[in-house]
Amino acid sequence: MTPEERAFQARIDAGEKIEPKEWMPEGYRKTLIRQIGQHAHSEIVGQLPEGNWITRAPTLQRKQILLAKVQDEAGHGLYLYSAAETLGVSRDALTEKLLSGQMKYSSIFNYPTLTWADMGAVGWLVDGAAIMNQVPLQRTSFGPYSRAMIRICKEESFHQRQGYAIMMKMARGTPEQREMAQDALNRFWFPSLMMFGPSDKDSVHSAQSMAWKIKMNTNDELRQKFVDETVPQAEYLGLTVPDETIRWNEERGHYDFAEPDWDEFFEVLKGNGPCNRERIEARQKAWDYGAWFRDGLTAYAEKSAARRAAAQTAAE
């Protein structure tokens, strides 16, 4: 470590926040850009599976709640792109990288939403898993990221409660609703466990991120925490987690559970998930179809500025 690096690490160890204009190692900057960018993309792509049910929401109230939720996700995307921008990379540049496949988003959004119960499962499980990841990140070392996470976490836990409320209605509703609820849990359980990533006990990469407080916990810690919180919630709903091996391990003080199918995880990551192509094509289409709109606003802004300048010159 250079003296600069040492000083930097000391600040982090002391719990200080790093601000955008301060010195930071190139690796720290790069890792942050990748992580914040991916997180931002996940918020944006994550609008699609839930957006899929907005036009079919079953009541006016549910429609509003879902719409507000998806709107929040767009807002989270904004906060995060702004945080990334402080590191010198523009939203447009990040978007191009998403669309070209150079940057990823959370693989969970490559699974389809097939029934209304999925609006419950996504809120309960997917937002639940996201919160597990995000809560510790409120204490991350990079100031803008930490502040973005604080705002986001407040809203996410609200979303999770709303998702659970939908599951409750479904699980205690008609036999068909109950069947949809169980089916949603069956489909989203393992993909949710995958959200924490493969076991990282041997990853050097992860160790560096943890030293920098960009990553606060290991993937396995967070996954265990998620399982421990979620299994009793499923029981309360009267639903069965689709893992026959689940049982409480008195000794460990944790639930034992089966690993997800990591082959499937890597297949989806490679682009072969059920909806990878559709998700990116949807965003590509939005981007392409919106070009004239963005250009129009830019042109107007430039004209207005020129007019103001001309008026000022004339006045002087």
Place this chain on the structure above:
Amino acid sequence: MTPEERAFQARIDAGEKIEPKEWMPEGYRKTLIRQIGQHAHSEIVGQLPEGNWITRAPTLQRKQILLAKVQDEAGHGLYLYSAAETLGVSRDALTEKLLSGQMKYSSIFNYPTLTWADMGAVGWLVDGAAIMNQVPLQRTSFGPYSRAMIRICKEESFHQRQGYAIMMKMARGTPEQREMAQDALNRFWFPSLMMFGPSDKDSVHSAQSMAWKIKMNTNDELRQKFVDETVPQAEYLGLTVPDETIRWNEERGHYDFAEPDWDEFFEVLKGNGPCNRERIEARQKAWDYGAWFRDGLTAYAEKSAARRAAAQTAAE
């Protein structure tokens, strides 16, 4: 009249058919091209209002019947374009004229189909009115047109019966179905009367067409015939024709009835009907989106012909 024209008229008066390669007055050819072309276009555009309900047909049987009907209409379009082609104008040329607005199609197809009962009303009233026009045209003087009309009339009367059968189900169904049936009759009654065109008693144009046996009856004759046949059918359904003035006129041996709103007729003709823009845009889109497909087939046909020619040359 020139001697040629006199001889031509004499043949027509004698009930002879005129065939494409035989001499005919320029006006006869032009009028026929316009009339057959419009009729062909009407078949093609006429697919759209009914096509609108194919994906929502309420039973497998109804879906098949409707699909077969719309398919028949495409077939009628084919016959008629072929008849027009014998007069030296290609299907593509006629299509371009339809899309550019130089040629018209029956204004009735600019009205929307809003409920399933409209599938009944269109068959019963619109096909019914069409048949009134078409049956006498089986005896028209131009051979290919006459033969096309004979084939078409056979199928149209079948369509009309199917339409009436749908109306029967609706009119004798639930209160909601009955309401839809009445509403469909309300909406399609006057537009159906308009299908015969404005009163033509003073039109020189019409007189010439009748002399040439391109037009076989006056518009008013056909309209009266339609009303006389349709009013008892409506009564049998237990539906009310939306014209308070309708009553049997013993003296005339016909029903008296109110004229449709000819201002509306001319508005729709000018392009201001409820669906004019959508209908033409739908056909334009089909035409534009289908260009690569038609070009592909043409390119293959040319390649194949060239290959065959090359093979033949090699063999010789």
Place this chain on the structure above:
Amino acid sequence: GAAAFEWLCRLGDATLILGHRLSEWCGKGPALEEDIALANVSLDLIGHTEMWLALAGEVEEKGRSADHLAYLRDAMKFRNPLLVELPNRDMALTTMRQFLFDAWHFEMLSALVDSRSPRVAEIAAKALKEVSYHIERSQDLVIRLGDGTEESRARMQDALERLWPYTGELFAADAVDAAIAAAGIGPAADSLKAPWEALVTETLAEATLTRPETKQDAQTGGKTGRHTEHLGFLLAEMQFLQRTYPGAEW
């Protein structure tokens, strides 16, 4: 009674269907800020729907809730103007429609704040706060896109031409409107025309767009239940769950 029910459905259905159309943009908009703003307007409109249709249900006295009215009527029973049910097409049409509607909506609510019906006045007051923001936003967007690039101007002009024949219906008065006006519940429908015209004319001028020469009332019927072919498809999607699982709670 009957007139009030019809009239409240006209209001509630207009906000419902437009709110629904806007919600179709979710995740597909041209820029994040716009996506969020669109969702916001959609949310507001669906909120208004709840209030108007709930009141309609009360007035009708047949025990129908706002959800019942929204999810269990077929197209013939909907009373929204045709303008709001047209497909979104692109953001030009969506934006222009929003402006033309907001301009009417703002005038309508401004008048309803003084309704002789306290319930109507109360709902209008709540809604007006939000709609004041809607009209400000859509007017601003129309100006910016009209006076933007050549393409954005052309698209906005095309949208305007397409929508113009549907604007007259907003001001068309019939017996229902007359009864409501006579009872002092709402304004005469055509009394909103002059202020609407003033705002639209001024805005189009600033947007460098040309006011169409075509008739404004060529396309009507929605307010009495004669819709376009589009509404049926919208409802098939919107009402699917309620229709498929009757009586379930969500």
Place this chain on the structure above:
Amino acid sequence: GAAAFEWLCRLGDATLILGHRLSEWCGKGPALEEDIALANVSLDLIGHTEMWLALAGEVEEKGRSADHLAYLRDAMKFRNPLLVELPNRDMALTTMRQFLFDAWHFEMLSALVDSRSPRVAEIAAKALKEVSYHIERSQDLVIRLGDGTEESRARMQDALERLWPYTGELFAADAVDAAIAAAGIGPAADSLKAPWEALVTETLAEATLTRPETKQDAQTGGKTGRHTEHLGFLLAEMQFLQRTYPGAEW
């Protein structure tokens, strides 16, 4: 019993959903002759649906008719392979899908003609006559469009790449297929693979198209009720009248 019901639904749902997708082209096709031919294939497939689902209803012994099964099941209960529910996109995808499906359909029906179930054999014999024409037509079109212009070739190749990951599901066997094969009612699902491969390989070569390198079974689930996001929208539209007016006759 249960396996036969499932298996018959797989057949009937496949023809229903594909027939429905084809019917969406109505009035929008690229050339009159094609429009007519497409409608014809659609009609045939819906005709097959009536027979398969009617038999499924009989086998199930719960009194459900073909219409009941078609119009009153939600997506989770549908058993069609994912391939047939994908949106039409363009005529390239529609045509390529038709060929890939017809090639399977032809082999399946050819095998079912010898079913130990006389009812199945009878339906298969009727359907096979029509499907012999379907495969001839779609194969011919794939060749002509593949070996047509540069654009038609590129579109056909793109369609092929998009569809390829969905073709494996046609041959995937599970307990249902095993039970049916064991009972001599139908062929082992994977026994159709070799002749299908032969026909597809030969046709693609003649069409100057490249066989994709990607996995054929990346996208599965339809046959056990796990569908794409598209099926729900298709059903919302298709089932609207039956759902909205329960018990009405049409």
